[in-house]
Amino acid sequence: MQATPSGTVVITVVPTPACHFCEDAEQALTALADTFDFELDLVPFDSAHGARLVAEHRPALNPLVLVDGAYFSAGRLPRKKLIKLLTTRGAGRLAATEAGARRG
Numbered sequence: 001m002q003a004t005p006s007g008t009v010v011i012t013v014v015p016t017p018a019c020h021f022c023e024d025a026e027q028a029l030t031a032l033a034d035t036f037d038f039e040l041d042l043v044p045f046d047s048a049h050g051a052r053l054v055a056e057h058r059p060a061l062n063p064l065v066l067v068d069g070a071y072f073s074a075g076r077l078p079r080k081k082l083i084k085l086l087t088t089r090g091a092g093r094l095a096a097t098e099a100g101a102r103r104g
Helices: 020-032 048-057 079-088 093-103
Strands: 009-014 038-042 064-067 070-074
Touching: 009 020, 009 048, 020 038, 020 079, 048 064, 070 079
Parallel strands: 009 038
Antiparallel strands: 009 064, 064 070
8 A cells, every 4th residue: 555656645436327425425535635635536437447446346335445556445435534544644734734844
C-alpha cells in the first residue's frame, strides 16, 4: 500500500450505475476533499480497468473502494475509518500546510 511519488493518497472508487451506496461514497469523498488532500480516481464498473479491479477484489457490494491500490471497503463507505487512515497518512490539509511552512 503506497502513495503516489508525490506522497498523495490515491482513493480509487469503482461505482456502478443506480447504486445508492456509490452515490453516497462520491458525495462523502467530495466533502472530505475540503479537509484532506487525496487523489480521487473514479473507475467505471463497465470499463476494462473496473472489471479487472472487481475480478481481483471480488467485492460483496458496490462500490469497491481502494486506498493506494489496496482493498479498503465495499458497500457503504466507512467514513470514520477513512478519516482515521487519511489522518494517519498525513493527508490533512492543515498538516500539509504546516509541514510546508516548516520546510520553507
